[in-house]
Amino acid sequence: MRWRDARRSENVEDRRGVRVGPATAGIGGGALLLIIVLSLLTGENPLDLLQQAGPVPDSAQVGAGGPATPSGPPDEASEFVRAVLGDTEDTWGGIFAASGRKYDEPGLVLYTGAVQSACGFGSAAVGPFYCPGDKKVYLDLSFFQDLTNRFGAPGDFAAAYVIAHEVGHHIQGLLGIEDRVARLRQRVGEADANALSVRTELQADCFAGVWGHHAARKDMLEQGDVEEGLRAAAAIGDDRIQRRTQGYIVPESFTHGSSAQRVEWLKRGLQSGDLNQCDTFQGILR
Numbered sequence: 001m002r003w004r005d006a007r008r009s010e011n012v013e014d015r016r017g018v019r020v021g022p023a024t025a026g027i028g029g030g031a032l033l034l035i036i037v038l039s040l041l042t043g044e045n046p047l048d049l050l051q052q053a054g055p056v057p058d059s060a061q062v063g064a065g066g067p068a069t070p071s072g073p074p075d076e077a078s079e080f081v082r083a084v085l086g087d088t089e090d091t092w093g094g095i096f097a098a099s100g101r102k103y104d105e106p107g108l109v110l111y112t113g114a115v116q117s118a119c120g121f122g123s124a125a126v127g128p129f130y131c132p133g134d135k136k137v138y139l140d141l142s143f144f145q146d147l148t149n150r151f152g153a154p155g156d157f158a159a160a161y162v163i164a165h166e167v168g169h170h171i172q173g174l175l176g177i178e179d180r181v182a183r184l185r186q187r188v189g190e191a192d193a194n195a196l197s198v199r200t201e202l203q204a205d206c207f208a209g210v211w212g213h214h215a216a217r218k219d220m221l222e223q224g225d226v227e228e229g230l231r232a233a234a235a236i237g238d239d240r241i242q243r244r245t246q247g248y249i250v251p252e253s254f255t256h257g258s259s260a261q262r263v264e265w266l267k268r269g270l271q272s273g274d275l276n277q278c279d280t281f282q283g284i285l286r
Ligand SMILES: [Zn+2]
Pocket: 165, 166, 169, 201, 204, 252
């Protein structure tokens, strides 16, 4: 990818090296609400979910310096994230403006190990996730090493696709899709709820592709980049990786669809560059 000249996003929050505090002081109202919603959706006892959201292992107080601010020069990885997020802002800003809407930019939090979000605690073990409660993407950069080493999907565009997929969930929130899915979910059984999750994930893949299409038109992609993205989409399908939540509540713990489905929908976005081609719900949303 040719990303070095790209505008850097100002919405990246660097919390690397910050250790999250013990959860024993109680969880926030947003997280509590999410737990109640989740329990309604999943039929799980909210108390069980509460316990899952409880103390984080290896909990320690936040460092005396408060929220981390990077002291040294910006490192390559965080520069890359800022560049990719910045380009998604420009692309989606343009797409929204074309239909007379303002694009409300998401935040992105870099963290190491575990992190506190409005959706509860997230950990590197579950991979990147988007929290609708605070409209932020949460990313532990070690996931990019995992992509290379564990999933056999190296390359900067593979990493960019992951960021763009999470931004895709933000787009779903802005377009009201997330709300409509949540309402529909309340009326269907567990199997259908799972299918809704898959459609949601595949649409985020397609939206990532839409961004990729526009990046290509700006000549940001190099030979082999699209293949890198498709390899990553295939590698992190549900049939290749079963993510475990291990007591953490994160939207990304839901099912994502098969490798073939993920590749298909990413391709559809990449080829068309048109979010109207990303209707994975095919008329079932009202
Ligand atoms: Zn997702």
